[in-house]
Amino acid sequence: MHDLAIIWDWIGFAIRWVHVITAMAWIGASFYFIALDLGLRKVPHLPAGAFGEEWQVHGGGFYHIQKYLVAPENMPEHLIWHKWQSYSTWLSGAALLVVYWAGAELYLIDPAKADLSVFQGILISAGSLTLGWLIYDFLCKSQLGNRPTVLMLLLFVLLVAMAWGYNQVFTGRAALLHLGAFTATIMTANVFFIIMPNQRIVVKDLQEGRTPDAKYGKIAKLRSTHNNYLTLPVIFLMLSNHYPLAFATEYNWLIAALVFLMGVTIRHYFNTMHATGKGPHWTWGVTALLFVAIMWLSTAPLMQDDIEAAEARALTETEQLFASAEGFDEVANIVPGRCAMCHAREPFYDGIHRAPKGLLLETPADIARAARQIYLQAGVTNAMPPANVSFMEEEERRKIMRWYRDGAASQPFSLAGK
Structure with a gap:
């Protein structure tokens, strides 16, 4: 019977290992294609429909890459789809969440904040992820989809509101982890429900001899841009589990808000650098100031909600x-x-x-x-x-x-x- 604890710990380790591997694959592919997209150059004599090209050198050889803004004239014989990385990351993360639920009494529920049963805590945990996607998807499909800057600001407000809300019912550790899961669910749902279906529509149009509609690429591009700016904060939130200075304070939701802003400043630097060859250095100063603010918030004052929850339970x-x-x-x-x-x-x-x-x-x-x-x-x-x-x-x-x-x-x- 006691060996079950060892088996359970190894299962958790194995799932986490898979999660990290698939996340590396997803993030690596995402960052590569963002850099590739921003580095494309328009040159003479591009094929019909091609938007730009790029030459790269790696692994002892040269790569010549061309991008078609909507689609090529004919369907390629060999087409690689980039989707498994996203799906595998989310599925392994969901499995880790189930492992987390197994220790809900200790890690999830904070009696000092909300008098919840284990079942209620798990229900809020799972339901919030679905609700978050529905709200976000509604905003994107509204007229705000034509105003990307306003939409991005509303997404930031939604994330901060969720950070505050999670901290009202869960332990600090669980609040930040769930905010990471909330954000990652939006990212994977973007791929599964929007980006991939739109790409399939374009492929089907090509196969059946129709000219693909450019609107599908525009919609997918908006969701892909959101994913690009959300990636780094998600990584921080998932790592926060190991650092009480990040989660064991009443201001952990503000820390999360500043982390999302840091994700924007860091990605803006690299996106600009890939597009122009030179990044705006002011972004590093802003990032440093945000990080100093996070360090100050982590100790002003200390609440140690996880410790209080343990004593109260x-x-x-x-x-x-x-x-x-x-x-x-x-x-x-x-x-x-x-x-x-x-x-x-x-x-x-x-x-x-x-x-x-x-x-x-x-x-x-x-x-x-x-x-x-x-x-x-x-x-x-x-x-x-x-x-x-x-x-x-x-x-x-x-x-x-x-x-x-x-x-x-x-x-x-x-x-x-x-």
């Missing part, structure tokens, strides 16, 4: 079983002495200003809540304490393993791995 049935398992009293003496110098409400280890990842290991209740993490990090492996700075002994690690396995064996199979 009563022990679940699973955690109560670990608290009553054989060997708990010994572990409750071992862990604070070896781990609480960092994982405390007021850490006293040099350089540690708050408990890493908001994880507290001071009281028996803290230890019962963190049973699985303790088992994996300080029992099965020697990841904690780092470099064994507190000299945890091997016999102490074995006691942790015996305690956890006794607790896991006393509960239903469905709960053993949580």
Whole structure:
């Protein structure tokens, strides 16, 4: 039964690995085509319908690339579609969200903010992603689609509103992660519902001998531009899970807002550079100022909502079983002495200003809540304490393993791995 915790952890690791790989492929392809599109040059004697061309050198050879603004006169025999990267990234991210839901009591719900059941929290989590796409898609299909600057500003307002809303019901960590998932869902839905169908219409017109309508390319271009500016903030939000300074403050929603602005300034520099050969250097100054503002917001004042949520939450049935398992009293003496110098409400280890990842290991209740993490990090492996700075002994690690396995064996199979 206890092995389920190890299996579950490896499954989470594997899904995250796939997610990172597919995200690299998607982001790499997206950035490449944006750079290619902006670097096209109009030269004499281009084929009919061609908008521009570009020569590139890579891997010991030269590439001659031409872009047709709408479509070529005839359908190419070999056509590569760039879609799997986006779909795979979203699907693996959705799988990670399911893994996150499995720890909803600890990571998702903040009783100090909203009195939600696990089911209600998961329902808000999943429903918000769908609702966000519907609102965004409605705005794009309205008359605002002809006013891209206004539309972009409204999209920014929507994202900030969602950041604030998530922070009213979820832990700080969950709020930023869900904002990232919210944004990534919009990006993938753009590809699935708009960009790819429009490209299929153009291909079908070519196959059936009709002249493709340029409006489909214009619509797809608008959504692709949004994806371009949203990419970097999504990466920040997904990484924020590991940095309490980003999420464990009442101003995390403002931090997210500034991150979206940084995404715009950074991409504007590179987009301009690809188009003209020289980027506007003022964007780096603005980006630096935004980052300084983020650093200030991260500590003014500290709220540490995840820690407050952990203290406010009563022990679940699973955690109560670990608290009553054989060997708990010994572990409750071992862990604070070896781990609480960092994982405390007021850490006293040099350089540690708050408990890493908001994880507290001071009281028996803290230890019962963190049973699985303790088992994996300080029992099965020697990841904690780092470099064994507190000299945890091997016999102490074995006691942790015996305690956890006794607790896991006393509960239903469905709960053993949580």
